[in-house]
Amino acid sequence: MEILKEISGYLQQGRAKIVKELVQQALDQGVPAEDILREGLLDGMNIVGEKFKNNEIFVPEVLVAARAMNMGAQILKPHLAAAGVEAHGKVCIGTVKGDLHDIGKNLVKMMLEGKGLEVVDLGTDVSPETFVQTAIEQNCRVICCSALLTTTMPVMGDVVKAAEAAGIRDKVKIMVGGAPLTEEFCRQIGADAYTPDAASAADKALEFCMEA
Amino acid sequence: METMTPKERIKNTLSGKEVDHIPFAVLNGQSWIAARNGLTMSGLLDLPDAGAQLLVDAYRELGTDILTSGCSAAWPMISAMGGSVDMNALSAEIVSRPLDTIDGIAGYDVTKVISDMKKYHYYQRTLDQLRNMRSLVGDRIMIGGGFFGPFTMAAQMLGVEQFMIELIDGEEEDVRRIVDFAAEIVIAYLEDLIENGLDLITIPEPVASGDLIKPDLYEQFVLPADLKVRERLADKCPDVLVHICGRTDRLVAAVAAAGFSVFSVDSIDMVKAQNDAGGRCALFGNLSPALVLAAKSSDEVYEISKALCEQMKPFGRFILAPGCDLAPNIPLENIQAMARAAHESQTD
Numbered sequence: 001m002e003i004l005k006e007i008s009g010y011l012q013q014g015r016a017k018i019v020k021e022l023v024q025q026a027l028d029q030g031v032p033a034e035d036i037l038r039e040g041l042l043d044g045m046n047i048v049g050e051k052f053k054n055n056e057i058f059v060p061e062v063l064v065a066a067r068a069m070n071m072g073a074q075i076l077k078p079h080l081a082a083a084g085v086e087a088h089g090k091v092c093i094g095t096v097k098g099d100l101h102d103i104g105k106n107l108v109k110m111m112l113e114g115k116g117l118e119v120v121d122l123g124t125d126v127s128p129e130t131f132v133q134t135a136i137e138q139n140c141r142v143i144c145c146s147a148l149l150t151t152t153m154p155v156m157g158d159v160v161k162a163a164e165a166a167g168i169r170d171k172v173k174i175m176v177g178g179a180p181l182t183e184e185f186c187r188q189i190g191a192d193a194y195t196p197d198a199a200s201a202a203d204k205a206l207e208f209c210m211e212a
Numbered sequence: 213m214e215t216m217t218p219k220e221r222i223k224n225t226l227s228g229k230e231v232d233h234i235p236f237a238v239l240n241g242q243s244w245i246a247a248r249n250g251l252t253m254s255g256l257l258d259l260p261d262a263g264a265q266l267l268v269d270a271y272r273e274l275g276t277d278i279l280t281s282g283c284s285a286a287w288p289m290i291s292a293m294g295g296s297v298d299m300n301a302l303s304a305e306i307v308s309r310p311l312d313t314i315d316g317i318a319g320y321d322v323t324k325v326i327s328d329m330k331k332y333h334y335y336q337r338t339l340d341q342l343r344n345m346r347s348l349v350g351d352r353i354m355i356g357g358g359f360f361g362p363f364t365m366a367a368q369m370l371g372v373e374q375f376m377i378e379l380i381d382g383e384e385e386d387v388r389r390i391v392d393f394a395a396e397i398v399i400a401y402l403e404d405l406i407e408n409g410l411d412l413i414t415i416p417e418p419v420a421s422g423d424l425i426k427p428d429l430y431e432q433f434v435l436p437a438d439l440k441v442r443e444r445l446a447d448k449c450p451d452v453l454v455h456i457c458g459r460t461d462r463l464v465a466a467v468a469a470a471g472f473s474v475f476s477v478d479s480i481d482m483v484k485a486q487n488d489a490g491g492r493c494a495l496f497g498n499l500s501p502a503l504v505l506a507a508k509s510s511d512e513v514y515e516i517s518k519a520l521c522e523q524m525k526p527f528g529r530f531i532l533a534p535g536c537d538l539a540p541n542i543p544l545e546n547i548q549a550m551a552r553a554a555h556e557s558q559t560d
Contacts, residue, residue: 014380059424060376067377100305103373103424150502150539179423179458180502180539 001031004039007072011044012051014064016071023072033079038116041072045114049199052111059107062198066110073113087118089209092134093144094122096155101148104178104198108144111202117209128155128162135163135172141212142205145191147178157189173208177201214555217352218277222412226451226473226494228529234521235277236532236554237496238547239416239455239476242280244538245270253285254299257337264344273544275551277531278412279349281342282357282405286368289359289397292329293320293369299334311369314378317390326400335401339408346409356412356453359401362437364419365394372419379429387433395437399444406449413452415441416476422459430456430463439470453496457536464488464495478535479503482520486527494529499550501534501542510545517553525557532557 003026010018019041026036048065051057091112095105102124112119120138122130131143143163145156156176163169173192176185186194192208195201215232216224224231238244245267246256256263264281271279286306287297293310311317329335345355359365367375369390378387402413419425420434442452454467455476461484467475468489476496477485485495499505504516517532524530532554538547 058426058429060380060429063373063377064380103376106373150506151541153502180506182503182507185507 001035001039003029003031004036004043007036007040008044008047011041011065011068011072012048014061014068016064016068019068020071020075023075027075027079033076033083034085037073037076037080037085041069041076042114042116045069045111049111049114049202053197053199059103062107062110066114069110069114088116088206089141089212090118090120090138091142091144091205091209092120092122092131092138092140093146094126094131095124095146095148096152096159097125097127098155099147099149099152100124101146104148105144105146107198108146108177108201111198112144112205115202115206117202117205128158131159132162132166132168136166136168140172141209142173142175144175144177144201144205147176147181150180153178153180153185154189156191160190173205175201175204175208219352219354221277222354222531223451225529225531228491228494232558234524234530234532234554234557236551237276237278238274238280238534238538239496240280240414240537241271241274241276242267244540244542247540248544252300254334257334257341261344262337262341264341264348267341268345268348274547275555277353279345279353279355280357280414281345281355282338282359282401282410282414286360286365288329288332288335288401289325289365289394290368291332292325295369306368309369309371314370314375314382314386314390317369317386317393320393322393322396326397329397329401330404339404342405342410343408354412354451355410356414357405357410358414358416359398361415361417361420361434361454362391362395362398362441363434364417365398366390367419369394372424375419376424379425379433384432391433391437392440395440398441402441402445403448406445411449411451413442413445413449414455414476415452415472416455418455418457421457422462424458427462427466431466435466435470438472442472455496455536461485461488465490468492474531476533476535482524486524486530489529491527491529494531495524495527496531496533498533498535501536501539505534505542505546505550506539508546510543510549513546514549514553517550518557521553521557 007022052062109119135143147153175193176191183194193204195204221231221235295310296307298305298307415438420430451473453474454472457478460477461480464485465488474494474496477498479500
């Protein structure tokens with residue numbers, strides 16, 4: 001449908017105001033909210049994620065695209081709820097205890113939302129207990145831990161241990177990411193997945209949620 | 213055998229002349245040294261000599277050919293502009309930003325911000341530290357330092373995420389205005405540092421990382437501001453080190469063509485970087501602090517360093533160094549292993 005292509009296209013350009021108007025226009029034309037979400041907003045955000053992964057676009061472009069998606073999603077929200085459309089799954093995300101850097105975490109959050117996942121953003125300086133408690137209370141399928149500092153990376157291991165201690169390790173997947181991290185570190189601490197960039201993180205989280 | 217002073221070694225490296233061996237340096241390293249001594253950055257500056265002796269001893273123990281002073285951060289500017297900083301954190305964290313929107317910069321008078329910044333206690337302590345270090349080491353070793361570069365300083369006023377959005381969404385004029393404003397602050401600070409003994413200007417631009425912005429934006433906003441800093445201070449301090457974190461392979465040619473003395477690079481292909489630099493500037497790098505220095509044994513670090521020195525020897529104009537600032541958990545012996553590899557790299 002032409003209007004959905006337009007929504008996707010303007011979202012990729014980060015034109016938030018136009019995206020918001022087009023989403024409303026599509027609703028007024030009787031296009032189902034779920035189609036607008038999946039073929040308009042999420043389609044656009046998927047293309048943004050791929051381009052980001054391939055170094056065709058960079059952080060500023062992703063930020064403005066995500067802002068456009070959020071503005072469109074705000075309009076859609078009540079219509080999606082009324083139609084009983086549910087997210088593909090629920091994920092909680094945060095930057096680990098002792099670390100206040102949040103750009104990487106925020107980028108992953110945007111990409112997760114772009115995959116149609118519901119995200120509980122715990123912010124920065126998040127303790128292992130908070131990650132685990134949130135996963136239990138909010139029924140999250142995935143915990144995403146971010147760290148920029150080599151000094152805070154070990155906290156991710158504490159998140160894995162806290163999930164084991166709480167008896168939820170077999171119910172929740174733990175993903176790790178951030179500039180100093182490696183696949184090897186992920187294996188050492190017993191986490192389930194390391195991804196090198198925000199778009200791959202969202203792909204992996206979606207995969208985990210679809211497995212559930 | 214060493215036949216040169218560290219300063220001669222660095223000066224010769226920057227100008228492409230012969231050296232007795234490849235020099236070794238770290239990028240900043242102050243928070244590593246402070247943490248190792250159980251201090252925060254403010255605790256270091258609060259020592260009676262502002263931490264000068266401790267720093268000189270630590271850099272000597274590490275075996276570096278360059279010392280560092282000056283805080284490489286934005287705290288004095290943020291405080292002078294009405295933001296707040298947690299000085300008890302290891303590297304001082306910005307708690308609140310002075311600007312909500314980019315056009316808010318129009319409400320500030322740069323002369324007043326500079327004047328207020330100079331009254332800030334830790335600003336003056338930084339100058340004390342540098343002066344004391346210079347009197348301890350004399351003229352045999354270069355001391356590098358500085359704030360962040362103008363682009364990164366501008367991002368600190370607003371928050372990096374908001375600043376990134378403004379790069380795409382805002383008016384080009386607004387971005388230029390805030391970066392120019394920051395450049396004046398950087399220049400004023402560097403003038404004070406030079407007066408107190410600095411002889412290597414360092415311009416770290418982490419927000420210009422190739423992982424964050426595309427090369428076009430670097431050339432549009434970052435490079436002109438960094439060049440402005442260099443040109444305004446060229447007669448007082450001609451040697452300038454530019455550092456950009458992350459993926460900088462696409463920026464080497466531009467930095468080298470701009471005429472900066474040395475480019476400090478993160479974990480990129482160094483042979484390609486040397487080819488792109490084409491002998492127009494020295495390269496400084498590039499062992500990963502996280503993936504190599506914090507993760508490997510000292511023997512492995514030595515072997516990696518030795519191999520890099522061998523690889524870079526034919527090009528000249530190379531300083532062995534970590535690819536970014538030292539993380540506090542890097543073992544001393546791993547840094548010393550780098551120094552050993554550099555010292556053993558006799559050049560022909």
